[in-house]
Amino acid sequence: VSGANDETLTVIEERVPPPSKVNDSIVIGFSLFAALCAVVFAVGLVLRAPLGLYGGALAFGLLALAYAVRRFFTDRFPDVEAIEPREAAAEPERVRENTLVAAVAPIARRPLLQRVLLGASAVFGLGLLAPIASLGPSPRRALSDTGWASGVRLVTTDGEALRPEEIAVGGIASIWPSGRVGEERSAALLVRLSTEPEPPTVLDWVVDERIVAYSKVCTHAGCPVALYRERDNALFCPCHQSTFDAARGSVPTFGPAARPLPQLPLGVDEQGFLVALADFQEPVGPPY
Numbered sequence: 001v002s003g004a005n006d007e008t009l010t011v012i013e014e015r016v017p018p019p020s021k022v023n024d025s026i027v028i029g030f031s032l033f034a035a036l037c038a039v040v041f042a043v044g045l046v047l048r049a050p051l052g053l054y055g056g057a058l059a060f061g062l063l064a065l066a067y068a069v070r071r072f073f074t075d076r077f078p079d080v081e082a083i084e085p086r087e088a089a090a091e092p093e094r095v096r097e098n099t100l101v102a103a104v105a106p107i108a109r110r111p112l113l114q115r116v117l118l119g120a121s122a123v124f125g126l127g128l129l130a131p132i133a134s135l136g137p138s139p140r141r142a143l144s145d146t147g148w149a150s151g152v153r154l155v156t157t158d159g160e161a162l163r164p165e166e167i168a169v170g171g172i173a174s175i176w177p178s179g180r181v182g183e184e185r186s187a188a189l190l191v192r193l194s195t196e197p198e199p200p201t202v203l204d205w206v207v208d209e210r211i212v213a214y215s216k217v218c219t220h221a222g223c224p225v226a227l228y229r230e231r232d233n234a235l236f237c238p239c240h241q242s243t244f245d246a247a248r249g250s251v252p253t254f255g256p257a258a259r260p261l262p263q264l265p266l267g268v269d270e271q272g273f274l275v276a277l278a279d280f281q282e283p284v285g286p287p288y
């Protein structure tokens with residue numbers, strides 16, 4: 001029994017392990033194995049290999065890396081068991097001086113092991129980025145673009161172009177871009193309102209002072225808005241009863257939808273048919 005500080009700290013037993021080449025080999029070996037597993041995982045995922053292959057590589061790689069880290073750190077510290085007799089009213093500074101850490105010999109770092117371990121961790125981290133490749137191309141344009149563009153005629157489900165005078169007061173029609181009937185994201189509703197619209201309706205996009213068009217895709221969860229009540233110009237979504245005021249920019253007045261239905265810029269071409277002046281100026285459908 002000996003003491004690092006004879007006054008207050010008594011070391012009962014101190015086992016300082018000698019530098020172990022076996023341990024170093026284990027750390028290096030498991031680190032390299034983990035890095036290899038990360039590469040197998042990334043390549044397997046990108047090449048769409050069987051799930052068991054790259055999933056197993058990920059699992060074994062994680063285990064190997066964890067074991068290498070554990071062996072690296074547990075071998076660094078001497079195993080010391082000590083007791084510290086408590087004296088009455090010991091001063092804080094004195095207690096701090098006499099902690100066990102003060103008695104432990106400085107830790108010898110082995111740069112090679114550190115580098116191998118850090119390198120393996122970096123490779124493993126890069127390997128975990130591989131799932132990003134599986135996301136495929138960005139859907140941004142597919143989600144925001146529709147079939148509407150400047151000069152595209154409005155057509156019914158039967159493919160017939162429409163003139164303003166064909167829309168009766170209180171009348172409503174499902175419309176599509178010419179040549180793209182049935183394309184869900186382009187579906188729109190054409191309404192001749194019973195009253196003159198007011199902001200936030202964009203009045204420059206209104207034809208004959210009362211004909212407006214809005215996206216048919218509900219901004220709550222994407223159901224088709226299909227019902228219209230002429231009395232108060234209300235558009236309804238049957239899925240969760242969201243209600244939109246078609247005379248005021250289709251702002252939601254009831255239900256879970258939080259965003260208006262995007263308004264389609266409307267105009268009339270030289271032959272007198274209704275056309276879009278541009279695509280919707282906001283994304284259609286629910287937020288994403």
Ligand code: FES
Nearest residue numbers: 218220221237240
């Ligand atoms: S999808 Fe229209 S209210 Fe829910």
